Amino acid sequence: MYRFALVPLLLLLPACAAGQQDKLVINGVSPGSTVVVMMDARTDATASGCRNDLILISAGETSLGNLREPKGCNSEIAIFSRDHAMVLTANKDWWTDKPGDTVTVDLLPRIRVPVSVWVQDDNARLWATMHMTVVETLYRENRVGVEFVASIRNLSEVTTDPRAGQIIENGIVPVAGGHACRNLEEIQKQPFYTPRTLNVYYVNQLIGGRNCAILESAPNCQSAGSFLRGDGNITFVSGLGSSSHTVLAHEFGHAFGLRPAACGGHVDVFPERFGPDNIMWKEGGLERTRLTLGQVFRMHTHRDQWGGTMLIENGLRPGPGRTCPPHLEGYTCPGLDLDWP
Ligand SMILES: [Zn+2]
Structure with a gap:
């Protein structure tokens, strides 16, 4: 319920x-x-x-x-x-x-959020196009107030370096319990990285999706504070079709500050308050359609040690934001499950 x-x-x-x-x-x-x-x-x-x-x-x-x-x-x-x-x-x-x-x-027009999407082949380009369409629709329906402006490019459009694909693949590695982000500094200095912009990389790996604001996923909320900062502007998605249709809607939620996963960034840690129709439910497909008001508020305002919401970090909203981690509510933060009327 x-x-x-x-x-x-x-x-x-x-x-x-x-x-x-x-x-x-x-x-x-x-x-x-x-x-x-x-x-x-x-x-x-x-x-x-x-x-x-x-x-x-x-x-x-x-x-x-x-x-x-x-x-x-x-x-x-x-x-x-x-x-x-x-x-x-x-x-x-x-x-x-x-x-x-x-x-x-x-009222002002929706915030235009540029997204640099990087693919290695035409299949991945099709997935990327579909994922961007879904996130655009879901974010509008959920009153996030942003409009994505995606530029989908093949790596070959900006580099002839034969290692380019491998540099990207090295950014995400399997670890116990999931995938971790690695070697992001190498990606950040490439022509296929747009600073202060969401960058999405389609990889030839069977992953779901992974936003790299935090390099590794904490096993529980108590320990999450000690996990190292990565780059919230980097997200990996499978170019092989193993990611959910709603993968970008979910990963951009993390990029916009809904984190750490173990503290309620993934709402399935509160099964009594959320259901699998929430976009930030850990696993899911097209049934993930909803964000609450409490989540959308945080996506615009959240400040944390991992860069906070990329909307502020990338200069699309004024800072300084406020510290509203998913599991806390109070005087300045609505509850994460505060819902639409
Ligand atoms: Zn997630």
């Missing part, structure tokens, strides 16, 4: 006469569409009035009752939509104790 952490917002907001309410105005919502808003605010004048992670659906203009001056409460708004970039903004001056305050937020 999923634990839906939704709080009906209307129950928390004091009733006010129409026209005297505080309002959130969101400019740019696509006609006929809605966006999902997560707010932290003070909803009443009492000491317990701080409310975090209030969720509502907006078609552009939403009445909010009378929110109060935040004082010690968070005052933050996050907006998620299919057609626009995720918004995260905070301001202690938005709301006063009087009703009638209006906050206006403008």
Whole structure:
């Protein structure tokens, strides 16, 4: 069973006469569409009035009752939509104790995320094209607010070095319990590595997929902190067809900070809270279709010792981000399983 952490917002907001309410105005919502808003605010004048992670659906203009001056409460708004970039903004001056305050937020186009995809033959190119189509669709449906701009190139387009293929194959090696990333420095100095960009390498090995933010997979969350940083911009996928259709959707989740796997980067460590329809379920195919709001929030904000989300690391979102590992929730991080309304 999923634990839906939704709080009906209307129950928390004091009733006010129409026209005297505080309002959130969101400019740019696509006609006929809605966006999902997560707010932290003070909803009443009492000491317990701080409310975090209030969720509502907006078609552009939403009445909010009378929110109060935040004082010690968070005052933050996050907006998620299919057609626009995720918004995260905070301001202690938005709301006063009087009703009638209006906050206006403008939506911006989805973040364009370049992806350098490197293949060694035409078969791998077909897999890459299909995997990119799937990740594009799933990320839009799950309101990640990004748009991938993939450039799929054969190694021979940028190098005549006969060792090029082997340099890539040496980047991922079988180890007990899976695959580990190795020799990434060698790849990073090649013409088939685009700095500060997601790079995907299709290899002639029967692997699933592997993002290299962390060189090796920790066996448990307690020990994960001691595992060495690799390069979150490097992902390996099988060019032999052994990877799932949803492999890039999954590996880009790791690249965008859903890690370490043992701490909830792989949601099957919380089987009571997630099912195999989640994109970050360890193994799976086309049934992996969903990301939660809690996951998407982290994909835009997460900061950790392995480079954090590549959206910030690659300069596509402003930093510095915040430390919201998958297994922690609290004042500044929604629960990983906080779901869409
Ligand atoms: Zn994984």
